[in-house]
Amino acid sequence: MGVRIATVFALLVALLVATAQPAIAQSAASFPSRPIRFIVPLTPGGSPDVMARTIAQRLQDVWGQPIVVDNRPGAGGNIGAEAVVKSQPDGYTWLLAPHNVMVVNPHFVKTPWDALKDLAPVTMVAKVPFVLVVHPSVPAKSVSELVALAKANPGNLNYGSAVTGQPQHLAGELLNSLAGTKMVHVPYKGAVPAVTDLLAGRIQVWIGSVNTLLPHIKAGTLRVLGAVTSQRYPSFPEIPTIAESGVPGYDMDVWLCIMVPTGVPADIVAKIQSETARTLAVPEIREKLAQQGIEAASSTPQELATMIRDDDARYGKLIKEAGIKGQ
DSSP states (O other): OHHHHHHHHHHHHHHHHHHHHHHHHHHHHTOOSSOEEEEESSOTTSHHHHHHHHHHHHHHHHHSSOEEEEEOOOGGGHHHHHHHHTSOSSSSEEEEEEHHHHHTGGGTSOOSSOTTTTEEEEEEEEEOOEEEEEOTTSOOOSHHHHHHHHHHSTTOOEEEESSTTSHHHHHHHHHHHHHTOOOEEEEOSSHHHHHHHHHHTSSOEEEEEHHHHHHHHHHTSSEEEEESSSSOOTTOTTSOBTGGGTOTTOOOOOEEEEEEETTOOHHHHHHHHHHHHHHHTOHHHHHHHHHTTOEEOOOOHHHHHHHHHHHHHHHHHHHHHHTOOOO
């Protein structure tokens, strides 16, 4: 009797597995069949929010399903990321992740989730051009002149950041490390008060996103000296890189990507990736983003995973060597 019951139970389990497999395949083929939640772990209006809304608008037109952008700011992006980690791995919850959430925050805050164990990479979506600017009162007209000025006056030049440990801070420390300067870091609680003090001359140096700085550069209230990546930005080819301007080896990418909870079926990940890449290849969309200082870019999930691992190691080393501590 016991053997018969066990046999029936085994047959039922096998039947459930067999019927579940076509359902998974069907869900991938018909994905999406209901609204998608696209979590942005920052406040509205910044580059991540712009990217999420641009992608959402295009894909909901293609798929005929709403894609709702859900801003979840707090804890440097960790609150929004954790919401995605805890969601069902069915492909209906996405994270628009800035690079600091993936490769910087884990070095400062102990989180109950791991960037590449609990989140699955889908695609890079953009690079956010960062540039080095100075207040007009600073006599330096180039990066090399700024380095010479900083070396001649150690501790007398200040550079700001939106918050300790974020891209502006790491970019400044990378410059100090490679150029042998001793500019002093001044942390703020947000980019707006920092740029306000920069425009007033209370801090002299800032490395930040070009989309927020461009109006001040055009107005002559800030002077741009260099771009942070190893190659000049296609949208701003007139801005030399910091590396070519006297600091060899200086290279810092600030990127945005899409992540989903680990466990989302691979064919759904592939569909999200391919449709997002197709969206970012549309000339009108690329031009619209470029006008806002955002370089559209896509990748495979594997390429994104490699980039996350490489940047995690690189920034972890910089943070340790510079002795940067979280607030």
